[in-house]
Amino acid sequence: MKLQHYIGGLEGLPEPLGVEPLSVEKRVFVEDWETRIFGIHVAMMGLSNHLGAALPRYPIQDVPTTFKDYWTWGHLRSSAEAMNPIDYFRLRYYERWLAGITQLLIDKGYLSEEELASRTKELMANDAPSPGNASPAVDEQIVQYLRNGDSPRRDVAHPRFAPGDRVRISNVPAAAHTRLPGCLRGRVGTVERVFEGDYAYFLRTGDGIGDPMPVYIVEFRPQELWGARAESGRTTFYAELFEAYLDGIS
């Protein structure tokens, strides 16, 4: 069980938004270096080998990069969910990205801790690094990805459930990565909408998603999720859930 899967509804955390409304942090980046790790992540997404099968089918094998792996949101999210939960709260958003992305690249064998340490020293000593030899075609592929995306939508859906159906959210053992918010486990909701088509998830999570399947909007009453701790007033909570996370109610 990972704390990161149970953020929704977690109580007792310190004030998030400051005392004054104006202290809401509206900036996207708060340090210049954050833009660089964001750019690196987007580049890896645009070079990910899953794009050969994603729509539109990118000629990913022909792109002159040495990157020959999968790199999707699922991979980045897995790294954030693998983090010690104290660090998850201690680190700022892009600090988590930097830690997670660096570890992924080390795990996949693209670089080593030693190389990073020595390169850091060289850069601080102002030694100019090698310019590299990847061609502009690499950047063209990344821009194509940004422009065209990678829809996980596949053929016509055969949904098990219809709007109005009552469903119980499954309580499958948690895997390393999930798209099931923890606060919904075992709770009963009502299907509000069935999206057209089936949707893949580009990383098999081990808890049921990966292959194309229907996706639903399920509506929950706050009292069902939070019991006596639900806020008063009229509120409806909607979650977008893959079919693997829904069980029928007989």
Place this chain on the structure above:
Amino acid sequence: MTGQFTYPPDREETSAAKVAALESLLIEKGVITGQTVDKVLAYFESEMTPLNGKKIVVKAWTDPDFAARVVDDTPAAIAELDLPEGMAGAEGEHLQAVANRPGVHNLIICSLCSCFPWPVLGLPPYWYKDPVFRARAAREPRHVLAEVGVDLPDDTEIKVWDSSGTHRWFVIPERPSGTEDFTAEELMDLVTTESMLGVALAGPAS
């Protein structure tokens, strides 16, 4: 949250050095080019910005038929507008708009991570990614909204949308009263990223 922990004095310098080393090694190893990161950032600055969302909202405010279409079939409605190519690109593959109306206020959250409709809103602001916001907005949205200055009538329904699946969500806020004579440009000034996520009402930017 930051106040809960102590950090080394060279916190930012260390991260900056690490990311520079990372980028440099990826360039040297032929994974990316020396221009890749700058090109990615330039793309976001020019193509994927909240300006696109503002245009969508103002169109919905000034064209009731469009207002209905943008909720019913968001990608098709957006495709009618003169926006940059790529509104169905990365993180816009499956966009879904929801509209505020008298008695209904929508709030977009992502309790698991930070899913965000890049093409129409750009990149997520820090508050949206804050685990404390994500935790609290799920259970006590009315309280959180009041804290950021959105005091809703008691009988207004709050619809909280948790972006845990494949769609990327944004809000069409209500058009402020007294703006009947505003030009499209003046109306656009009333639309903020925050109002397109439901943590603010449309109005002059604060």
